[in-house]
Amino acid sequence: MIYNFLGNSDMNVSKLGYGSWALGKTGWKNVNQDEAIKTFEKSIELGINFIDTAPIYGFGKSEMIIGDITKSIRKNLYIASKTGLEWSDTGRVIHNLSRDFILSDIEKSLKRLKTDYIDLYQIHWPYEGFNLKExxxxxxxxxxxxxxxxxxxxxxxxxxLKNAYDIIPICSIQNQFNILQNNDINDIIPFCTNKNIGFIAYSPLAQGLLSGCFDKNYTLSKNDIRRFNPLFHNKNIYNEINKIEKPILQTSINYLLNNNVSVILISMTKEKHLIENINILNKKKV
Ligand SMILES: NC(=O)c1ccc[n+]([C@@H]2O[C@H](COP(=O)([O-])OP(=O)(O)OC[C@H]3O[C@@H](n4cnc5c(N)ncnc54)[C@H](OP(=O)(O)O)[C@@H]3O)[C@@H](O)[C@H]2O)c1
Incomplete structure (x- = not known):
């Protein structure tokens, strides 16, 4: 496993991070939760020490599973969670970055994660009119x-990001970044490199499109969150993917490694996928 310091912090994090959205299952209905939990445990065994979660993932479930598995080895790991999304009993999600909400949100996260501190706490989504300074x-x-x-x-x-950095030297930014969705390459990544802010790439495999396992005939199940991803509705997407050098998975991971990304945050619920991704990373190291 390759490790690097996240931004200007003292956190020596694994280059491959464990993205735990699917661990909470909501939106990823095809996930086999027992297999996902075993894969998560295996990822720690194999050296992944950076785990990303959020209260909204599975409406608390992802944080709870992580808490159960990591409580005895807490000090060896870096746990990143987020704030700013609230949900109702009916599952309706709304933005909330008020002070009161943040303070109650973190209390609940700590309980679910069975810890008394969170290594990296992130503003999940900004929204019109929120008070950045507060x-x-x-x-x-x-x-x-x-x-x-x-x-x-x-x-x-x-x-x-620049406004935030002027207020407080933040440690990192977590944005969508992959070969197909790479806007940040021109502004955010150079800014992060220049200011020593960690860049955490989410959806690095474009939610599976860049895994090499998708073709034109692939259909998403009714409750799959990826139905909201515009890439999955783009009729030309398979032509674009076909232009990528094969094997696509390897090219996609190498692309991130070559672009100053601090953590490649992949969601993996199958051990086979975890091993494949680690092997690609290790090959690059050599
Ligand atoms: N900050 C935010 O707003 C935000 C938004 C989205 C995501 N995130 C974070 O980023 C993490 C990852 O992003 P993501 O889940 O959107 O997308 P992703 O990691 O790009 O894609 C996940 C998909 O790729 C598949 N996969 C992984 N490795 C594979 C391999 N070697 N071969 C074939 N398929 C493979 C997974 O399958 P299996 O499950 O079958 O292994 C899963 O279906 C999330 O879990 C979350 O922590 C953050």
């Missing part, structure tokens, strides 16, 4: 009280 001040207070170690942001565009 949010960062609240997160900074949590940091001073040692409830979180580092502050991160996610889904920020360049101007918002």
């Amino acid at each position: 949010v960062l001040n609240t997160l900074n207070e949590l940091k001073k009280n040692k409830i979180i170690k580092y502050i991160g942001v996610s889904n920020f565009k360049i101007n918002l």
Whole structure:
């Protein structure tokens, strides 16, 4: 496994991070949860030490599973969670970055994760009219009280990232980044490199499209979250994917390794996929 420091922090994180959205199952109905849990345990055994979650993943379920599995080895791992999305009993999701919400959100995350601190706490999604300064001040207070170690942001565009950085030297940004969705290559990644901010790439395999396992005949099940991903509705997407050098999976992971990404955050619920991804990373190292 390759390790690197995340931004200017002292967290020496694995280049391959474990993305735990599907571990919570909601939106990923085809997931076999027992197999997913075993794969997660195996990922730690094989050296992955950076785990990304969020309260919204499985409406608390992802954090709970991570808490159960990591409580006895907590100190060896870096757990990243997020704040800013609230859900109702009917499953309706709304944005909320008010101070009161953040303070209650983190209490619940700590309980579910069975820990008394979170290594990296990220603003999950910005929204029109939210108060950036107030949010960062609240997160900074949590940091001073040692409830979180580092502050991160996610889904920020360049101007918002610059505004955030002017208020507080944040540790990292987590954005969508892969061969097909690579806008950040021109502005955010150079800014991060320049300021020593960690860049965490989410959906690095474009939610599976870049895994080499998809073809034109693939159909998504009714409850699959990927129905909301515009890439899956793009009729030309398979032509674009076909232009990528084969094997596509390897080219896709190497693309991230070559572009100053600190953590490649892949969701893996099958051990076979975990091993394949680690092997590609190790090959690159040699
Ligand atoms: N900050 C945000 O707003 C945000 C948004 C989206 C995601 N994220 C984070 O990023 C993580 C990953 O992103 P993602 O789940 O959207 O997409 P992703 O990691 O690009 O794709 C996940 C899909 O790729 C498949 N896969 C992984 N390795 C494979 C391999 N070697 N061969 C074949 N298929 C393979 C997985 O299959 P199996 O399950 O069958 O192994 C899964 O279906 C999430 O879990 C979450 O932690 C953050």
